[in-house]
Amino acid sequence: MSIEILPARLANQIAAGEVVERPASVVKELVENSLDAGATRIQIDIERGGHKLIRIRDNGAGIAQDELTLALSRHATSKLKSLDDLENICSLGFRGEALASISSVSRLTLSSKTKHQEAAWQAFAQGRDMAVQVKPVAHPDGTTIEVKDLFFNTPARRKFLRTEKTEFSHIDELIKRIALSRFDVSITLTHNEKVVRQYRAKTDPSQAIARVAQVAGKAFAEQGLHIQSGEGGLQLHGWVLPVGSANTVQYTYVNNRMMRDKLILHAIRQAFEEVSGAQELPGFVIYIDIDPRQVDVNVHPAKHEVRFHQGRLVHDFILQAIKQVVVPLQGEFTNEPLNNLADTAFSQTDTARSPTGNFESGEVFDYPKSQLQPSHSVSSGGASLGSRSAGGSGGAYRATPSTNHHDINAFYQGVSEQHAAHFDQGAHVSVGVNQSHAVEQAVALKTVAIISINEGVCVFSSEQQLYCSHFKYALVDDWHEQIKEQGSLEGKALLLPVRVNLSKQDCELIAAQQSWFTLLGFELIIEKQFVMVKKLPACLYLLDVTSAVESLLEACKAPLENIESWLAWQMQHTPARFYSSNIFLAQQARMQNNPQTIERLRVKAVKIDIEHYLMQLD
Template identity: 55%
Template sequence: MPIRLLPPQLVNQIAAGEVVERPASVVKELLENAFDAGARSVEVDVEMGGLRLIRIRDDGCGIHKDELPLALSRHATSKIASLDDLERVSSMGFRGEALPSISSIARLSLTTRVPEAETAWRILADGSESDFQIEPAAHPKGTSVEVRDLFYNTPARRKFLRTDKTEFGHVDTLLRRMALSRFDIGFQLRHNQREVLKLRPAEGVAEQNERLALVCGEAFLENALTVDYASAGLRLHGWVGLPTFSRAQADQQFFYVNRRLVRDRLVTHAVRQAYHDVLYHGRQPVYVLYLDMDPALVDVNAHPAKLEVRFRDGRLVHDFLFGALGRALAGVKPESRAGLSASPDSVPQPTFPEPQELASRPVAAGSSRPPLQSSLPLHVLEPQVALEHLYRPAEMPRNAPAETEASFPPLGFAIAHVHNIYILAETRTGLVLVDAHAAHERVTYEKLKRQHAGGDVVSQPLLLPLNVKLSEAEADLAEQHGGDLARLGLSVTRSGVDAVLVRAVPALLGSSDAEALLRDVLAELSTHGHSLQLEQAAQAVLASMACHGSVRAHRRLTVPEMNALLREMEQTENSGQCNHGRPTWVELSTKDLDRFFLRGR
């Protein structure tokens, strides 16, 4: 066949295939235009999930009458004028393709009025980019775009759409996500003439929290940490959920680059890395995060629908995100602010006790909040005194004068070792229950990490070397990584084809089972692959080692031992979760106790 130019409408329909996937795609493009127009209020009307009608009205700057034909032409835009502009895109829309692409697969009308004009003007389009009809109309300052009968002339595309309810669900989700990028704009959403969502502009902190809670739920706001960190010309701010507040799906992960909602694998990997040793297996973190950076350092022209970006220096961005989130999560320690609520969905597994599980259990008539983990205002400090000086003397009389807030440490003082598993402690405001093994595991893990980061893990020679029988492959692995194991505090030498001698173990692990420890470490190395350097698998190995050095369940602890562990938890990063992401403690306030026993009723 001969080469020929395609007619404009077919060109626009091809472009529409890249830009418009479903009604939500149309809403996204038109909302971005409203943002660029300086709108302070946006109304979205949808009928039949967007198939019959999508109408978006804004109070932005409007479009001059003589520019209306250009607005509906391909590659015509007010956002860029040169290559330099394209390399520093700061607007939401810039391609100049959305309106002509949409008009080629729907019946589009655009009504607009600039502030200084006495009348508004309406233009109709069919995707042909010719014979535009422009007529006067009544309209306040701003622009309304009506898109009717989506895909009416491309029935094959229409067949791929879902039910009206499903398609509207995509519109609703998109609008809520975009509303989190522009707190300064008010949003209203109606479906089939019924109001579904109304958000006022949120300038203050309280109003922003209200919008965040409306979009993500009250539980997220109550279980979120505020992040605000800047370095190397980058700034990350927003909210990240506590590790114990996670979800089975990645449906509450909102990331914005220069206020643009994006999906990016580099960002996802950096966030997962920051959560990797505090999040329960298979769970997804929740977050609403904003990355501000020089527009010249990010290419927003990497995807036709502008859903993906490409960073000029991906390694810098990855390390910045990992470091910023790591700092925020490392500071999660017991803190006395209002108890944190939890949602049933944040329960990782029903096979172990989680504070969130209690949210769905009626503990007592009239109770409205389960015992929960909250945060205590502590800064990570290296212990300055020996453990024996950190606990409250057991002989201190219980009827001493009233305690002051300063005299009570955040996790309180140990009262009992319940079932030889849980530490029960009295705090100034209630009770705390601690899983001793999980807590000690985290404390040991963080100490091992600090030692490893500082050089080598301190080792302790065994009185008699231990001969361990292994498979030949395991013995080869131990020999291959002998130097790396030594840096982890394990001194291992080969003593035969299928045997090694363990001469020293990490001093922090004390009298741990050296054979079981070695086997677990070799299993971790094998899992991470022979070709990987131990440094890349170090944290997984250290976590496995820490488990061996932690107090065992059913081992009876003395009151001084329990108090010493509580004091160490208060000074340890990430002490709210064990190495596997399970919570280490829960709190029951005196208000909770009063509700359980109906006091004051």
């Protein structure tokens, strides 16, 4: 057989084999085109399950008269121009094939009007070369595409079509998925001239859950746990139902494109298994937003799979993010954080008491830092309940105002007095006094040099005697000094918050001592059945998060009642590896410059017998 170029229609029909499987795939391509055209209203009319008619009307940008022919040609797209664009795709379409393919296996007419045109035009392709005819038509701004008699000229394909009902159910399902990809677009779906679905635009993000509930089931509004994680080029948000929920609607999106990606599903499944051991996944609607350059959407013709350039990282990110919210259905979990300081009046009138409501309002992850500030509302009876500024806990789990909060306030009182003294001094002392203080310090530094050997080991001289010690013995005092100066030690944020499951009782215990360990740099969100660790003290960062929380729990049980004992506890749990970290090096440099360090080190130092070494020289 000689080699010949295929006629346009045949070439397009072959291409259609990849993307036009059934009526629902036509609907997908056409609705995606409307979304790419910026439509805010889309009407989808179906007749006889899409066998007879699929009509999509939108109020998008429209297609200019002189581009209608191109729109129906293969490899014609307005969405990318170069390879560079292909690596940074922000539109749903980019292959320039859908209209040509659909048009080759149906009777397709395209009517459109841009807002700059006076009149609208209609195009349709015919014959083996798919020559396009254009004629005037009456049409508002926007585009209508009518697809009649799908597969009329490809009997093999037609044979695979199922009943009207089945084909329509595929379309209905598809529209549900699309409706959850764009809350801001109104979508109407009719079948045999009856309105079957009407999704009204939800432009306010707080209304998003209403559409999720309408599409995916009201369980999402009642029990759905809102999740929001990550930042910048990799973020995840969405809703997850509790384990055991009967609702198993599962939708995932990447950059607002519906997805059935193995990597994403694997990460979600693993998260559920690790937290609850459950094999059966409940419903979820998860959106992943990633820098388009980090993902390749040109993997599958129908674009429902992607390839992440850093698959492992994305997998683990999803895994950790989902683990934050997985909860058993029967749990007492209400998402009311123990440290939620919302006042009682507010709580009672707040309609958003559902987990979703709470997460949405941002309270759960919003750590009330102000509770550590000196509080005016602490009465002699302890923290005044229901006050936003008190150091107690919220709701039924409000911890009994323990003496800890008194102590912490006393501690702060001391700190702020010192601060005040410091400022007073700054305002009144004369320049001369300041100068002499500086000279004193310089002399002290010269005479008390500390030589650091490595990993914290050091040698210093004091009163003509040489000593060997380790900077760790000066840590507690140095930390104490930092807390006095800055209010607390600076914690180190985990790459992602880590959830550690605990009993209700242990959560209460931890909550009661929170004021203390927050000074050390811990940042914890305490729920009823778990804590979410956001920051660890820099010196404990190398510990496994779960064991850090377990040790913390032990300390809370002890309980440690003053800052000195908490600092000593922290020092005890600091792993040896910390002494080779950059954070420690910075701290060591500061200690080396502090004249008081020698005194602190002398408490635990060994004398170096110089005579002994000198003798060896002779």
